[in-house]
Each structure stands twice: as structure tokens, then as C-alpha cells.
Amino acid sequence: MKVAVASFEFEGNSLSLRVARREDFERLGIFSGAAMLEMAAGKQLALTGGLDVLTTESVSIEPIVLARCVSGGHVEDSFFEDMKARITDGVAAAMPLDGVYLALHGAMICGTEKDPEGVIISAVRRTLNDPDIPIAVSLDLHAHVTPRMARDAQIIVGYETYPHVDAYQTGAKAAGFLLRALRGDIRPVTRIRKYNAIVPVLGGATLGDEPMAQVAAIARTAEAEGRALSASYFPVQPWLDMADVGITGLAVTDGDPDAADAVAQDVLDAIWDRRREFELPAMTPQEAVTAAVAAEGRTLIVDAPDSMGAGAQGDSPALLAALLDVAPDTAAAVYIVDPAAAQKAQEIGEGQTAEFLIGASQDDRWFKPLSVRATVHRLGDGKFTYKGGPASGATTSTGLTAVLKVGGVRIVAGSFPFYEHMDEHYAANGIDIADCKIVSFKNLMNYRKLLGPGVQYIALHGPGGAPLRLQDVDWTHRLRPFWPADDMATPAPAPDCSD
Ligand SMILES: [Zn+2]
Structure with a gap:
């Protein structure tokens, strides 16, 4: 079996003027082929976890590209287009393929493109030209997950922890499902549910009994009870000024989209129910x-x-x-x-x-x-x-x-x-x-x-x-009503802005 692997990670912020260019990615290094495998080896990256799981006798790995950069405003359009082409060209050159693993952040924005990861996943899907070849994706817990991503990737898994200490395990989890799908043991399907709500990142730790730790426990229970292969929660990078950004629940099930919808909804409601608890005290x-x-x-x-x-x-x-x-x-x-x-x-x-x-x-x-x-x-x-x-x-x-x-x-x-x-x-x-x-x-x-x-x-x-105070930001694109600017008793679903 042959699996192509790529990683392109960046977290955007609409309020930041910082533009991430090629040289900014080069500071952490851009790697391909054998150099990419060498760089990832022994790290705690999601990519490393994915590679370690896929490195079995029955899988041949096609390493395409690895590029990461510190968070910033947005990625320069030309660099994004170049990376997208590099990934799809790499997939095309490696075909026929049995699967693809992508280690992404999920909250990238570009000058023009507002759903870059969705665009990349869809471009890979089009290149594969087969809806049944599994694509597995690992994401940061602050990812802005879009319906397009869930449509074109069978497997999406988010980090479980914040502080993020499980990137490696997340990559391993996503790749583990990919391997099981390749062997024909499961037919994974991913569904998301999303509300037009954002919560402060500072209060989003999964430590102790903090609100996100309680959400995490609900997701782990859904997995333990076999209601989903994987359940993920995305309290989302809130400083993305886009109509479709919001807290998200996600689930992967074995061929049961309705069950995935139900678990995604449970996880989403678990975040929504605790929305007031994310605000921590702060001083001037x-x-x-x-x-x-x-x-x-x-x-x-x-x-x-x-x-x-x-x-x-x-x-x-x-x-x-x-x-x-x-x-x-x-x-x-x-x-x-x-x-x-x-x-x-x-x-x-x-x-x-x-x-x-x-x-x-x-x-x-x-x-x-x-x-x-x-x-x-x-x-x-x-x-x-x-x-x-x-x-x-x-x-x-x-x-x-x-x-x-x-x-x-x-x-x-x-x-x-x-x-x-x-x-x-x-x-x-x-x-x-x-x-x-x-x-x-x-x-x-x-x-x-x-x-x-x-x-x-x-x-x-x-x-x-x-x-910290998201309600005070002068948003241009967010739709009203949204939490926390509007104190609604009933949450509004986030719109689908995918093409
Ligand atoms: Zn994060």
C-alpha cells in the first residue's frame, strides 16, 4: 500500500497585520522527501506520530512536503498557491495511491483564501479522482473546521489537549484510522456541527476540571462507549473575522453519518453549555x-x-x-x-x-x-x-x-x-x-x-x-447574533461558506 504524507501548518489571525512569507516558513524549515522524514523523526509533531504509525512493512510512504511557521496574520497568497501545487503535484506524481495523510493546523488564512485547509483537502481529493481513497487529517484544537473539510476527508482528528501536549498522539490516531481503512476494517466518515459562537482562548485549558477538560471527558466517553471512533472539539481560534468561524463538535464513525452527527452535536453542546466559564480574570x-x-x-x-x-x-x-x-x-x-x-x-x-x-x-x-x-x-x-x-x-x-x-x-x-x-x-x-x-x-x-x-x-x-474581550472587537464579517456579543438563549448555527 502506498500513502502520501504532507504537513502545512499555520494559524492565522485577522487582527494581525503580520504576513507569513516563504522566508518566515523557512525559519522553521521547509522540507521534502528524505529530508522531511529526517526532520520529523524523533519530534513530537503530529506528522511524526502519523509517520511512526504508517511506517509498517505493508505501507510505502511518499513524503511530499513539511512547512510550518509561527502564528501570524495571514499567509501570502503566492506562497499558499505554491504549497498547494506542491502538495497536489506530489500526490499526482505518487499515484496510484491507497491513502493520504495531511498534518494541518486548520486555522490558516491567506490574503484571498479564507478556507485554505479546505481548499487543499479538496484539491487533493480532485487529484486522487476517487471519492473512496481515504484522506486522514490531523488538526490543532483551535482549527476552523469547515463543511468542505469534512466532506472531502473521511478522517479528521483534533488535538485533545490544551496546552497542546498530544500533537504526536493526534497524528498517530489519525494515521491509525487511515491504516484500518486501508485494510478494509472500517469505512470512516466525518461530520461536524458548529455554532456562531467564539470563546476566549485563555480559559480553554483541558487541565484539571476546567470547562474544556469537561468537554474532553464527554468526547472520550463517546469514544469509550463506541458511539464514535473519534470525537473532537474545536473551541476555535477566535480572532478570525469570518462569518463561518465558530465553536465546533466533530465525530468520525464507521460508516454511520447520523451517529457521527449526533456525537458531534453532543460535543458542540458541551462547549456551548460552558461558554460563560471560559472568561478568566485579567488586569491592566x-x-x-x-x-x-x-x-x-x-x-x-x-x-x-x-x-x-x-x-x-x-x-x-x-x-x-x-x-x-x-x-x-x-x-x-x-x-x-x-x-x-x-x-x-x-x-x-x-x-x-x-x-x-x-x-x-x-x-x-x-x-x-x-x-x-x-x-x-x-x-x-x-x-x-x-x-x-x-x-x-x-x-x-x-x-x-x-x-x-x-x-x-x-x-x-x-x-x-x-x-x-x-x-x-x-x-x-x-x-x-x-x-x-x-x-x-x-x-x-x-x-x-x-x-x-x-x-x-x-x-x-x-x-x-x-x-481577551471578543465582544469588543470591531468585527467586519461576523454575523449577528453571535456569542459573546449577543446573549442568546438559543445558539445560532454557523453558516456554511464552503464553495
Ligand atoms: Zn492551538
Whole structure:
């Protein structure tokens, strides 16, 4: 049996101006053929899990392409078209095929195309020219799943966890169903149900007894009771300004679309019923710094509205301004995307003091740059290696990077946004966060891995590319009524905008 495999992952954000171009994908690497298999080997990627399951004596794998990039606004049209062609050309060249596995994120947007993953899956289906050749897809839990995707892929499986610690297992699960379908043991069918509702990402952890953990338990029960082969929940990347974006339930069954519909509906209702519980307390930067200084131990301040993992630019100086205003002598560390500040620091050299304009370097809609007299504490190339998470062991870079010091505050000015995992980026720049009273993070979930005795967190609210209050966003394309802008007793189904 022959199976083609491809992975193209990107999470979009309509509020972010950041355009992901080829060079942005190249920062994490674009791989094909043997190099793709080599890159994936030993990682915790969904692709790795899928490949490990498919690597059996009876399957020959055709590796097509692997491309990933940090979240951002949208993927440049030309790069998307190029990748789509690369995937369909790869499928065409590998035919005859018995199956296809695609490891996708599911919340990609492009300049023009609003359902890129749906378009890719449909293009692969057309290339195969056979409705019965199974296509299996793994998706992030924040995927924007469309009816087109469920129509053209027999198997869709989403991550079960947030923080995302099961990308590998999700790929393995999707590929496992694909293998069973290839052997003729099952005839999988996928159905989705979706409401016109979005919920804050910050409150969407599947930890403990949090609302999404309860939803997860309902999905696992449906699987355990044999009502579905797989049940997935997609609280969705909410900052996608499109009419058809909404919380989604999904199920895969063995040839029973009605049963899949029923389980998808149960999962969807489980999210809807808990919609009010996703909102967590948050503070302004001034309030947060004041509270952190007064608190025992170390406080991680989660700059949620500027979360790079959610597609924001990572260039907000709001927390830095509050630190310099309220607690300039407190030992603190912040990361901020500011290539010009990093460049200027490189030019004047370590130990030199100068006036820097910091922040709002990528997007001046929310903030103005902050004028700061700082000393260049350390210079670097921004390279670091992930010590865990899906890309564990992979090396990435924040580009030209400089640590600037003002009082007790160390400002890590990097050239690019990146996926924060834990504190690898601070350690790489000589900062041990154990020495800090306050540390800033620009992600919505991974910071939780650093919590523990004597370490608490405070989330920020305010303007930015990933604002917490979804009802305050100036949406252009969302249809009314939708939760949380409208407090409806009965949910409205999300429209189908597939072609
Ligand atoms: Zn996600």
C-alpha cells in the first residue's frame, strides 16, 4: 500500500497585520522527501506520530512536503498557491495511491483564501479522482473546521489537549484510522456541527476540571462507549473575522453519518453549555505590576493581547511601560519584538547606553513606541532549542537579539515573533527567570508549565492583536447574533461558506 504524507501548518489571525512569507516558513524549515522524514523523526509533531504509525512493512510512504511557521496574520497568497501545487503535484506524481495523510493546523488564512485547509483537502481529493481513497487529517484544537473539510476527508482528528501536549498522539490516531481503512476494517466518515459562537482562548485549558477538560471527558466517553471512533472539539481560534468561524463538535464513525452527527452535536453542546466559564480574570498592565510587586514569590505576567502564539506581533510595550512606571528597580524580564532596537544595540555595542524607541515596531494601531534610556547588556543571534512541546529538540531563532537593561528590568529585544514554549528564549539570552520577580510571557497557555509553588500568574487585558474581550472587537464579517456579543438563549448555527 502506498500513502502520501504532507504537513502545512499555520494559524492565522485577522487582527494581525503580520504576513507569513516563504522566508518566515523557512525559519522553521521547509522540507521534502528524505529530508522531511529526517526532520520529523524523533519530534513530537503530529506528522511524526502519523509517520511512526504508517511506517509498517505493508505501507510505502511518499513524503511530499513539511512547512510550518509561527502564528501570524495571514499567509501570502503566492506562497499558499505554491504549497498547494506542491502538495497536489506530489500526490499526482505518487499515484496510484491507497491513502493520504495531511498534518494541518486548520486555522490558516491567506490574503484571498479564507478556507485554505479546505481548499487543499479538496484539491487533493480532485487529484486522487476517487471519492473512496481515504484522506486522514490531523488538526490543532483551535482549527476552523469547515463543511468542505469534512466532506472531502473521511478522517479528521483534533488535538485533545490544551496546552497542546498530544500533537504526536493526534497524528498517530489519525494515521491509525487511515491504516484500518486501508485494510478494509472500517469505512470512516466525518461530520461536524458548529455554532456562531467564539470563546476566549485563555480559559480553554483541558487541565484539571476546567470547562474544556469537561468537554474532553464527554468526547472520550463517546469514544469509550463506541458511539464514535473519534470525537473532537474545536473551541476555535477566535480572532478570525469570518462569518463561518465558530465553536465546533466533530465525530468520525464507521460508516454511520447520523451517529457521527449526533456525537458531534453532543460535543458542540458541551462547549456551548460552558461558554460563560471560559472568561478568566485579567488586569491592566499597571494593576498587574502593582499586584505582582506586592505578591510573594515570582509572578508571570501573561501579555495575552500581544500573544505571539495567537498571531499577535509581540511588539506591545504596554507592560514595559507599566514596569518602568510602577517598579523600575524590580528584577523583571520582558521579550519584545523590535528589530530596530536589536540592530541599534548591535551597532553601539555591549556596555553602551543610549536612547531607544521600543515597541509598536510592527503595528502602531494599538500603541506608540516608548522612549527608554537603556544600557546594552548582551548581544546575541537569538538561536535557541526547544526543550519540550511539539517541536522539542528543534532549533529556532528570534533573529538578531539584544538584551537592554533599565534599572532592574531586562528587555530582550528580538527581531521576530516566535512560539514560546517555556523560558528557553530567556535562558538563551543569559536570563535565569528564577532571578526575576516578574517575567512577561506572550503566550496563552504554555506559561502554565512554569507555574508552581511560589510562582503565580496574572493575565493582562487591553488592546492588541489577540484581545481577551471578543465582544469588543470591531468585527467586519461576523454575523449577528453571535456569542459573546449577543446573549442568546438559543445558539445560532454557523453558516456554511464552503464553495
Ligand atoms: Zn492551538
